[in-house]
Amino acid sequence: MINELKENKNVSVSEAAQLLGKSEQFVRVALQRGILPIGVAIKTDENNRRFNYHISRKKLEEYI
Numbered sequence: 001m002i003n004e005l006k007e008n009k010n011v012s013v014s015e016a017a018q019l020l021g022k023s024e025q026f027v028r029v030a031l032q033r034g035i036l037p038i039g040v041a042i043k044t045d046e047n048n049r050r051f052n053y054h055i056s057r058k059k060l061e062e063y064i
Contacts, residue, residue, distance in 0.1 A: 011055040038063050
């Protein structure tokens with residue numbers, strides 16, 4: 001599956017969770033807290049606490 005990631009620069013939360021063997025919620029919270037060094041979580045709505053996620057293919061490969 002890592003080879004498939006090379007086709008895209010960005011990785012979805014779902015794909016990252018699957019590769020890491022963790023839940024999607026784990027990946028989201030870890031990115032929000034800045035403790036998973038594979039991307040960032042950007043707050044897009046202050047009132048509803050919505051986030052937009054960017055997961056770097058390169059950083060994920062290095063982390064794995």
